[in-house]
Amino acid sequence: xxxxxxxxxxxxxxxxxxxxxxxxxxxxxxxxxxxxxxxxxxxxxxxxxxxxxxxxxxxxxxxxxxxxxxxxxxxxxxxxxxxxxxxxxxxxxxxxxxxxxxxxxxxxxxxxxxxxxxxxxxxxxxxxxxxxxxxxxxxxxxxxxxxxxxxxxxxxxxxxxxxxxxxxxxxxxxxxxxxxxxxxxxxxxxxxxxxxxxxxxxxxxxxxxxxxxxxxxxxxxxxxxxxxxxxxxxxxxxxxxxxxxxxxxxxxxxxxxxxxxxxxxxxxxxxxxxxxxxxxxxxxxxxxxxxxxxxxxxxxxxxxxxxxxxxxxxxxxxxxxxxxxxxxxxxxxxxx
Amino acid sequence: xxxxxxxxxxxxxxxxxxxxxxxxxxxxxxxxxxxxxxxxxxxxxxxxxxxxxxxxxxxxxxxxxxxxxxxxxxxxxxxxxxxxxxxxxxxxxxxxxxxxxxxxxxxxxxxxxxxxxxxxxxxxxxxxxxxxxxxxxxxxxxxxxxxxxxxxxxxxxxxxxxxxxxxxxxxxxxxxxxxxxxxxxxxxxxxxxxxxxxxxxxxxxxxxxxxxxxxxxxxxxxxxxxxxxxxxxxxxxxxxxxxxxxxxxxxxxxxxxxxxxxxxxxxxxxxxxxxxxxxxxxxxxxxxxxxxxxxxxxxxxxxxxxxxxxxxxxxxxxxxxxxxxxxxxxxxxxxx
Numbered sequence: 050x051x052x053x054x055x056x057x058x059x060x061x062x063x064x065x066x067x068x069x070x071x072x073x074x075x076x077x078x079x080x081x082x083x084x085x086x087x088x089x090x091x092x093x094x095x096x097x098x099x100x101x102x103x104x105x106x107x108x109x110x111x112x113x114x115x116x117x118x119x120x121x122x123x124x125x126x127x128x129x130x131x132x133x134x135x136x137x138x139x140x141x142x143x144x145x146x147x148x149x150x151x152x153x154x155x156x157x158x159x160x161x162x163x164x165x166x167x168x169x170x171x172x173x174x175x176x177x178x179x180x181x182x183x184x185x186x187x188x189x190x191x192x193x194x195x196x197x198x199x200x201x202x203x204x205x206x207x208x209x210x211x212x213x214x215x216x217x218x219x220x221x222x223x224x225x226x227x228x229x230x231x232x233x234x235x236x237x238x239x240x241x242x243x244x245x246x247x248x249x250x251x252x253x254x255x256x257x258x259x260x261x262x263x264x265x266x267x268x269x270x271x272x273x274x275x276x277x278x279x280x281x282x283x284x285x286x287x288x289x290x291x292x293x294x295x296x297x298x299x300x301x302x303x304x305x306x307x308x309x310x311x312x313x314x315x316x317x318x319x320x321x322x323x324x325x326x327x328x329x330x331x332x333x334x335x336x337x338x339x340x341x342x343x344x345x346x347x348x349x350x351x352x353x354x355x356x357x358x359x360x361x362x363x364x365x366x367x368x369x370x371x372x373x374x375x376x377x378x379x380x381x382x383x384x385x
Numbered sequence: 386x387x388x389x390x391x392x393x394x395x396x397x398x399x400x401x402x403x404x405x406x407x408x409x410x411x412x413x414x415x416x417x418x419x420x421x422x423x424x425x426x427x428x429x430x431x432x433x434x435x436x437x438x439x440x441x442x443x444x445x446x447x448x449x450x451x452x453x454x455x456x457x458x459x460x461x462x463x464x465x466x467x468x469x470x471x472x473x474x475x476x477x478x479x480x481x482x483x484x485x486x487x488x489x490x491x492x493x494x495x496x497x498x499x500x501x502x503x504x505x506x507x508x509x510x511x512x513x514x515x516x517x518x519x520x521x522x523x524x525x526x527x528x529x530x531x532x533x534x535x536x537x538x539x540x541x542x543x544x545x546x547x548x549x550x551x552x553x554x555x556x557x558x559x560x561x562x563x564x565x566x567x568x569x570x571x572x573x574x575x576x577x578x579x580x581x582x583x584x585x586x587x588x589x590x591x592x593x594x595x596x597x598x599x600x601x602x603x604x605x606x607x608x609x610x611x612x613x614x615x616x617x618x619x620x621x622x623x624x625x626x627x628x629x630x631x632x633x634x635x636x637x638x639x640x641x642x643x644x645x646x647x648x649x650x651x652x653x654x655x656x657x658x659x660x661x662x663x664x665x666x667x668x669x670x671x672x673x674x675x676x677x678x679x680x681x682x683x684x685x686x687x688x689x690x691x692x693x694x695x696x697x698x699x700x701x702x703x704x705x706x707x708x709x710x711x712x713x714x715x716x717x718x719x720x721x
Contacts, residue, residue, distance in 0.1 A: 106389065108650050179494035206592060206595060206596060207595035207596065207598065207608050208587060208591075208594075208595035208596070209610065210594075211586055211587035211595065211608065211612060212587040214583045214584075214586065214587070214612060215551055215552070215555070215583055215584035215585070215586070215587060216551070216584070217583075218555060218579065218580040218583035218584060219551070219555035219558060219580050219583075219584055221580070222522045222555060222558070222560065222577055222579065222580035223558040223559060224558065224559065224560030224561075224563075225560075227560075240558045241558055243554065243558065244554040244555050244557070244558035245581075247550045247551055247553075248550075248551035248552070248554060248555055248584045249551070250547055250550065250551070251544060251547035251548040251550070251551060254468040255544075256542060256544040256545075256668075256669070256671050257673075258544075259542060259543035260542060260543065260544070260548065261544065272543050272546065272547065276547060276550060299534075308704075313474060332668070333592070335595075336453040355551035
């Protein structure tokens with residue numbers, strides 16, 4: 050077994066061109082697992098609140114024989130982010146295409162990858178997977194053969210946008226966030242991060258999950274204890290990293306990189322096979338959205354996760370759901 | 386037609402006993418409409434964010450021939466509340482039974498009402514209606530003959546509890562809330578109230594409502610404009626009033642006033658007829674909860690509102706839904 054938290058590697062791009070206009074040096078954090086595999090390479094992308102070593106769900110299952118590259122999205126605190134780069138663009142102009150461009154450079158210029166068997170992403174990782182499919186999954190022999198999109202969407206819905214306004218506004222209004230100048234004051238805005246966590250928590254799973262008190266499965270003895278667990282995990286984050294990522298999420302729309310602005314047309318040009326796996330009880334990436342996306346794709350497949358774990362189902366929170374996803378991903382990869 | 390905002394009346398109870406222990410003078414704000422009616426008296430209760438004159442939905446429809454008493458729940462800024470009473474209990478111990486006890490005193494000691502044809506309430510008003518049914522809708526000839534419960538619940542669910550933690554935490558963490566001492570500093574915590582509004586907004590309707598951009602029906606030209614409308618309406622409130630009410634809502638449980646702590650047993654003793662009208666797309670008072678409640682009631686009837694307006698359907702936001710509710714309430718009242 051691998052050690053619990055092996056260090057990640059950094060790939061430096063000296064003159065990275067951001068979609069928002071800035072050109073500067075960035076670092077991309079990644080882990081390359083099983084690089085001598087002859088089965089081909091798979092790319093895994095991180096989610097909101099995710100780090101490289103919390104994004105290994107399928108690496109010991111359906112993906113275990115592949116060369117797996119796990120990449121931290123820009124802004125997550127491992128790749129270049131406000132928290133580790135004082136010159137990081139301050140106007141919240143980071144976009145998914147920046148992440149994909151940097152990941153593509155890492156794969157092709159540094160790791161010598163010529164083709165991806167699949168990209169796999171959950172939540173914001175799934176949105177990156179959709180961007181990958183639109184940007185590099187088109188044409189006769191696309192760089193990306195397949196994409197696995199778990200609890201995500203090709204375009205962030207108005208409802209999803211509005212939900213994110215809640216935790217972000219809670220953080221930004223907090224006294225200790227101090228209008229974004231908390232770092233220069235040497236203060237971690239714990240009050241704001243805690244409010245962020247509380248404004249986020251009720252969205253994570255589902256009403257039925259709460260009714261069944263499934264926080265018990267996560268080791269909480271009461272609802273209050275579970276809320277406190279969520280709050281503590283928010284405290285570990287950097288406030289600006291959270292906001293930069295939330296703003297990118299809110300702007301998520303594959304129409305920005307294909308289809309002339311129309312996300313449906315963008316999906317319609319994708320040749321890569323796409324496995325779309327929403328969770329039926331997800332409160333913000335609705336399963337109905339996934340169905341509509343599959344209707345637009347040439348080679349889409351809809352495999353909903355039947356679970357009361359809501360969005361968290363896709364993050365590997367429930368063993369049974371994880372087994373289901375792993376089995377479907379394995380089957381998807383075995384098909385030509 | 387009535388003038389747009391006729392003044393409400395105040396009924397003073399000099400020695401009101403709060404469930405939390407305090408005994409003090411309180412004022413109950415109310416409007417008595419059509420008091421000479423011979424059809425009987427109907428009681429309407431306010432919701433979160435509601436005032437007497439925004440709670441008249443059915444008074445010109447199904448209830449127009451009745452003597453209608455609209456009462457502001459304690460804490461709403463019209464009846465005794467932190468915002469208008471410096472001695473209001475500061476420990477967030479206000480409970481629904483306090484509201485019902487004060488309303489009962491108003492009706493029986495001041496207005497001479499001997500029986501209610503029905504109580505009607507939406508959201509927190511619906512929770513009050515359930516408390517009325519459990520406290521005064523039992524026995525052979527109950528004081529309350531009927532209750533109409535719209536988009537509400539007999540016991541606040543864990544999910545509903547967790548959702549409320551979001552806006553409340555956003556408000557409490559804000560710099561200008563100042564640990565609750567904003568009033569003594571002569572400051573209205575606008576930053577906190579705005580964050581509260583943003584953390585609340587995505588819950589109000591439904592994902593499908595956002596997809597169909599039904600904010601247009603409310604006069605907003607964009608999602609941002611609608612969010613700003615919601616934020617402005619939050620700005621009008623007093624922060625402590627909002628928190629006192631949210632804490633009462635979170636503690637909502639008819640088991641506190643009947644059934645020996647068990648909400649199902651409490652409902653099982655109700656003789657009053659109860660019309661339970663959840664909205665099928667309500668994100669926090671789920672229709673499935675309403676179904677479970679009706680199973681516990683001797684004389685319950687389940688009439689869900691088939692609408693994409695979510696919780697707001699019950700508040701009269703959509704004309705078609707309001708017509709449906711009005712028609713069902715009229716039919717419910719016409720039955721013996």
